[in-house]
Amino acid sequence: MRSIAMGAGLLLSLTAPAWADRVAPLTDPVTLKACGECHMAFQPDFLPARSWARMMDSLDNHFGESAAMAPDKVAHIRRVLEEGAADRVGGKVADRFLRWVAPGGTPQRITENPAFLRKHDFPAREWARAEVKTKSNCPACHKRAERGDYEED
């Protein structure tokens, strides 16, 4: 039993550097298309399932604009996001973000999580760069972000 755990640990430590800043890519075409139309389709790993549920229930006012869509589409995307949520799939990145979420809390902005802020402590002029524009624009710097790879570039 112990040797299995040690073996697994060794294996994990070997692969850890490669996936330290990686999450499973979002592959569902409906979700990719619907979310990706206006912003990068964020992988669900950064928020707990209850956050995604709240978001999909409040699309009429989605960060100040209407993102309303057909009910069956909402249900489908909601399921995809809940199934891939941080508290459902776990993993290094998910755990790092969940640590800062209050039990029962339903945060909506990934960019307000201290796990994000700690790694993105840049002067304002960096954020103001024309190609960045907003904190939610991951692919501006993480070129492979849409594939779940947030390794530094």
Added chain:
Amino acid sequence: MSGAARAVPGRWELPALRLWHAALAGGFLVAWLTADEDTYRMHVFAGYWVLIAVALRLGLATVGTRQGPLALTRPGRSRLMIWMGGVLMTMVGVAALSGVIADGKSAFEDVHEGLSNAALWLIPAHAALVAWVFQGKRLRDKVIGAARVSAVPMLLLAGLVLAVPAQAADPARDAILAGYAKAAKAADPGFGGFSAARGESIYRARNTVNADYPSCATCHTDDPTQPGRHAKTGREIAPAAVSANPKRFTDAEKVEERFNRDCKTVLGRECSARDRGDFIAFLSSK
């Protein structure tokens, strides 16, 4: 190069060439028909198919008889045909290759689309040339033979005749407009058709409902033929004008979704069927 020494082409060579041609043409057709996000996987598959077919042609040339059907150039063949084949295959190959790059780097998508469209236009030129060169020759021999040979280019031409309007005309958009016209008439029996001018005033109006999105032009820019940019997220938006983006207003579900959302966000109200039709009329006229 083992077969190069033989003078008489193998019996398999012409069927192999025909099979190859069918594979390339079929692959290109599928890739062209599936060039949409909804059918992206099939598009990628067809693209690789095309790329492999082009590579295979070069391989076939090395195993075929030097002056046989598989040779890339051979005496007695029209110079024009040889050049046409070379240019067309290069373009198709480059288009497919740019697709492979675009699959990884989405910044290449426009390049890929441009190259593919260029390759697409070479096909009727190729078909016309084949018809012209072969038909003249066969007519001297047998009428029946000519009819058989011309079946291939005629089919290709027929395909193109169908293809060209598919890009330019827009039955889907007409259907959407017809639906709005019906609803507008039901709401107001005096409805006398859509107006691009009314649509333009909706597009350009400055509203006060939402400070982040005061106007349609905020994201879609004052010139709707230009690509826009989401005011908050910076995500690029394909041009709103039909002239610059023929796919606009052809997906009924998406059209409804966008009107439902954006009218509420920007105008703070629902858009009526007449508003929607006017808006489409304006952007179709740009």
